[in-house]
Amino acid sequence: MPTPRPESWLYPTERGLFCAPGQFHIDPHLPVERAVITHGHGDHARSGHGAVLATHETIEIMKVRYGADCAAEFQAANGAQSINGVTVKLVPAGHILGSAQIVLDWQGSRAVVSGDYKRSPDPTCAPFELVPCDLFITEATFGLPVFRHEPAEKEARRLLASLEANPERTHLLGAYNLGKCQRMIALTREAGYDRPIYLHGGLRNLCDLYVRLGVDLGDLRNVMDSEPAELKGALVLCPPSALSDRWSRRLADPLTCYASGWMRVKGRARQHGVELPLVVSDHCDWPELLTTIEETGAAEIWVTHGREDALVHQIGLMGRRGRALALVGFEDEGD
Amino acid sequence: MQAFAELLDRLVYTTARNAKLKLLEDYFKQVPDPDRGWALAALTDGLPLRLSIRKTLATILEPHVDPLLYRLSRDYVGDTAETVSLLWPDARANAPPPSISDVVAEVSSASSREFPRVLERLLDRLDVKGRFALLKLLSGALRVGVSARLAKTAIAQAFGRAVEEIEEVWHAVTPPYGDMFAWLEGRGERPDPGRKATFRPVMLAHPIEEGDWQGLAPEDIAAEWKWDGIRVQLSARPGDVRLFSRAGDDISGAFPDIVQAFAHTEGVLDGELLVLRDRAVAPFNDLQQRLNRKGVTGKMLQDYPAHIRLYDILFDAQEDVRELSYLERRARLEAWYERFLPSLADVSALVPFAAFSELEEKWRQARENGIEGLMLKRKDSPYLAGRPKGHWYKWKRAALTLDCVLMYAQRGSGKRSSYYSDYTFGVWKTPDELVPVGKAYSGFTDEELLRLDRWIRTNTVERFGPVRQVAPGLVLEIAFDAVQPSTRHKSGVALRFPRVHRIRWDKPAREAETLAAVQALIPS
Ligand SMILES: [Zn+2]
Numbered sequence: 001m002p003t004p005r006p007e008s009w010l011y012p013t014e015r016g017l018f019c020a021p022g023q024f025h026i027d028p029h030l031p032v033e034r035a036v037i038t039h040g041h042g043d044h045a046r047s048g049h050g051a052v053l054a055t056h057e058t059i060e061i062m063k064v065r066y067g068a069d070c071a072a073e074f075q076a077a078n079g080a081q082s083i084n085g086v087t088v089k090l091v092p093a094g095h096i097l098g099s100a101q102i103v104l105d106w107q108g109s110r111a112v113v114s115g116d117y118k119r120s121p122d123p124t125c126a127p128f129e130l131v132p133c134d135l136f137i138t139e140a141t142f143g144l145p146v147f148r149h150e151p152a153e154k155e156a157r158r159l160l161a162s163l164e165a166n167p168e169r170t171h172l173l174g175a176y177n178l179g180k181c182q183r184m185i186a187l188t189r190e191a192g193y194d195r196p197i198y199l200h201g202g203l204r205n206l207c208d209l210y211v212r213l214g215v216d217l218g219d220l221r222n223v224m225d226s227e228p229a230e231l232k233g234a235l236v237l238c239p240p241s242a243l244s245d246r247w248s249r250r251l252a253d254p255l256t257c258y259a260s261g262w263m264r265v266k267g268r269a270r271q272h273g274v275e276l277p278l279v280v281s282d283h284c285d286w287p288e289l290l291t292t293i294e295e296t297g298a299a300e301i302w303v304t305h306g307r308e309d310a311l312v313h314q315i316g317l318m319g320r321r322g323r324a325l326a327l328v329g330f331e332d333e334g335d
Numbered sequence: 336m337q338a339f340a341e342l343l344d345r346l347v348y349t350t351a352r353n354a355k356l357k358l359l360e361d362y363f364k365q366v367p368d369p370d371r372g373w374a375l376a377a378l379t380d381g382l383p384l385r386l387s388i389r390k391t392l393a394t395i396l397e398p399h400v401d402p403l404l405y406r407l408s409r410d411y412v413g414d415t416a417e418t419v420s421l422l423w424p425d426a427r428a429n430a431p432p433p434s435i436s437d438v439v440a441e442v443s444s445a446s447s448r449e450f451p452r453v454l455e456r457l458l459d460r461l462d463v464k465g466r467f468a469l470l471k472l473l474s475g476a477l478r479v480g481v482s483a484r485l486a487k488t489a490i491a492q493a494f495g496r497a498v499e500e501i502e503e504v505w506h507a508v509t510p511p512y513g514d515m516f517a518w519l520e521g522r523g524e525r526p527d528p529g530r531k532a533t534f535r536p537v538m539l540a541h542p543i544e545e546g547d548w549q550g551l552a553p554e555d556i557a558a559e560w561k562w563d564g565i566r567v568q569l570s571a572r573p574g575d576v577r578l579f580s581r582a583g584d585d586i587s588g589a590f591p592d593i594v595q596a597f598a599h600t601e602g603v604l605d606g607e608l609l610v611l612r613d614r615a616v617a618p619f620n621d622l623q624q625r626l627n628r629k630g631v632t633g634k635m636l637q638d639y640p641a642h643i644r645l646y647d648i649l650f651d652a653q654e655d656v657r658e659l660s661y662l663e664r665r666a667r668l669e670a671w672y673e674r675f676l677p678s679l680a681d682v683s684a685l686v687p688f689a690a691f692s693e694l695e696e697k698w699r700q701a702r703e704n705g706i707e708g709l710m711l712k713r714k715d716s717p718y719l720a721g722r723p724k725g726h727w728y729k730w731k732r733a734a735l736t737l738d739c740v741l742m743y744a745q746r747g748s749g750k751r752s753s754y755y756s757d758y759t760f761g762v763w764k765t766p767d768e769l770v771p772v773g774k775a776y777s778g779f780t781d782e783e784l785l786r787l788d789r790w791i792r793t794n795t796v797e798r799f800g801p802v803r804q805v806a807p808g809l810v811l812e813i814a815f816d817a818v819q820p821s822t823r824h825k826s827g828v829a830l831r832f833p834r835v836h837r838i839r840w841d842k843p844a845r846e847a848e849t850l851a852a853v854q855a856l857i858p859s
């Protein structure tokens with residue numbers, strides 16, 4: 001039996017990416033009967049589905065974000081399983097806690113939907129596992145050759161050096177509330193920072209969940225419950241959107257930091273009024289994207305949310321078939 | 336280089352003046368000579384390097400980056416130096432990073448042929464911040480929001496001096512300023528600005544505005560013609576005569592005739608540099624032939640004879656006369672001229688008048704060659720550095736305008752990088768062929784910029800990188816100071832100081848100017 005062309009059994013619909021023989025969607029942006037979810041970020045995990053298959057951690061994240069009843073039925077992934085004849089397996093993507101690639105095997109053809117992923121180490125989640133395949137679906141958030149992330153440990157040390165050099169100034173670090181925030185805390189802890197770290201109210205729940213799921217984040221306190229004097233020279237984390245709003249005015253002479261892959265480009269950092277940009281990302285940089293595409297051995301690569309045009313062009317230069325997969329509902333994740 | 340790279344990186348993200356000063360002060364206190372001196376040169380007058388990296392960058396980057404990927408990257412980043420610094424491969428050389436002194440030494444000893452290799456090797460030895468700093472250094476413009484004045488202020492504060500003290504010795508020192516740092520750190524003598532022929536900051540005029548007239552009485556004001564040359568300062572000491580542009584660039588090398596003519600004089604004088612033939616001022620274009628040259632041939636000296644029209648004196652021999660009033664200095668100037676009688680020089684005549692109406696009549700008639708308008712100077716004003724308010728006014732005759740057609744638009748830089756804000760415009764050579772005559776960047780409001788940008792995007796006929804060619808459909812009324820012959824433009828003419836005066840949304844393109852009409856405006 002000849003192996004089927006991937007686009008004959010896996011394709012985008014108006015609800016999201018659909019596996020036809022398995023009768024399920026992957027990361028659908030509208031409610032569906034059966035969804036397989038790569039990870040807990042808002043543009044991948046949404047509420048209102050019938051049955052949800054995801055990692056145990058992703059399910060916990062969804063419950064914290066959307067409520068315990070955000071899907072009719074949850075199933076935590078546990079090894080390979082068959083859904084209507086399609087073998088489905090979740091393997092770590094290295095993006096955030098619980099993030100997984102969805103490996104699909106059908107009639108001798110293998111597709112990997114990687115969701116969001118990265119190859120560099122992260123103390124808060126399991127590392128990316130490479131799965132050879134025929135079709136690899138990759139993100140392209142940082143799909144331009146100018147994007148090369150710095151080693152995250154080095155950026156954490158820069159943050160600590162600045163804290164030491166400016167003991168009068170509160171360091172206000174903008175970090176995405178799921179993944180980046182907890183990773184930055186864990187990195188500073190690994191680098192030996194053991195003073196309390198203060199949280200904006202929007203970060204508390206997910207930090208508590210990480211701790212519950214076994215990630216040590218040290219002494220965390222709420223900005224809300226702290227005296228202004230206590231915050232002088234302290235490290236305060238907030239969502240990026242709070243960096244420039246009213247909320248930060250309570251801090252004395254804050255030094256604004258922002259941990260994101262976008263910080264590689266000066267214009268982007270200046271746009272946010274950032275004084276100390278930290279180039280840390282939970283997505284692949286350009287070299288990691290290329291290495292991964294190469295290593296999967298896939299002849300066909302589909303590219304989702306990001307700068308598809310550059311990466312698709314590059315895939316052509318690498319002698320593979322590249323295609324921009326227009327999926328609605330994905331946006332710049334801001335990290 | 337790493338310390339400097341870190342400094343630039345921090346300055347890019349620092350907006351508060353005091354925070355910038357602190358970064359600069361720390362740098363100048365911590366970094367040893369000569370690197371801090373080169374850094375100071377880069378922040379003020381520029382490094383003494385004369386090699387263009389623009390073309391070189393494209394050549395050396397080619398083997399590393401696909402052209403389409405480069406273009407997409409450049410569009411996203413918005414700055415060529417930054418894009419190249421980001422795209423250059425990491426860790427290609429095992430050698431330690433170069434110091435700024437290494438860079439200066441290697442680049443200044445390289446021939447233009449060797450330069451690409453030298454630049455590659457330097458880039459290979461640096462990380463991303465270092466590469467950015469290197470390319471900014473070599474491009475001649477750092478653009479990190481630090482003015483020369485701020486850098487000097489930081490030097491002054493770092494070593495407990497007033498900024499005026501730094502400025503006073505500034506033209507007696509040269510990069511990397513080892514003698515100045517020795518003095519600041521108490522290890523050496525104060526560099527003596529009196530020993531050499533040095534530049535003194537010049538006094539500049541404000542354009543006169545409607546409201547200014549009320550505060551002026553004719554008897555308090557002296558009037559001079561405003562000559563269409565370039566403002567210069569002649570600084571003479573026995574055995575050392577120098578000619579400076581108004582920004583303080585030493586241009587003596589291009590004017591050995593002037594240097595020779597003043598060899599027997601002593602003093603610092605302010606005046607206009609002109610090309611003079613049979614006592615008549617030649618068109619500005621003739622003077623242009625003599626500018627921006629390191630050396631000059633005998634034929635050039637003969638064909639384009641230089642002349643200085645003097646109008647002020649700052650030092651009468653060794654005496655500082657800047658505190659004296661304009662009238663007293665004028666008397667000093669005339670006496671000085673009588674005493675030395677330098678050839679290739681005269682004193683700019685005063686324009687007599689009793690009432691402003693009479694002066695206006697003269698101003699209106701001033702259409703002859705070499706006159707740009709009038710200068711009005713308060714008789715009691717001392718000679719003040721900079722552009723002090725209420726002392727000197729320039730009253731330029733009204734600018735000329737031409738209706739031209741927009742041909743190409745290019746994305747701007749910095750704040751305007753996402754808009755098409757640089758415009759090439761042309762006039763009709765034949766009823767269906769446009770030829771470019773100039774380029775303008777300014778003269779419109781943000782609102783107009785938005786509308787222009789939209790028009791350009793919808794009327795694009797072709798794209799070349801950041802440039803769009805547009806259909807001939809929009810008339811720009813261009814104001815300019817003069818028309819000159821040009822070899823750079825296919826049209827053979829160029830407008831001097833063009834700026835967009837008005838956007839003529841209403842005017843059909845075919846009613847714009849013809850080349851023949853523009854050529855007729857070239858002064859003969
Ligand atoms: Zn994600």
Ligand SMILES: [Zn+2]
Pocket residue numbers: 041043044115116305330333
């Ligand atoms: Zn995503």
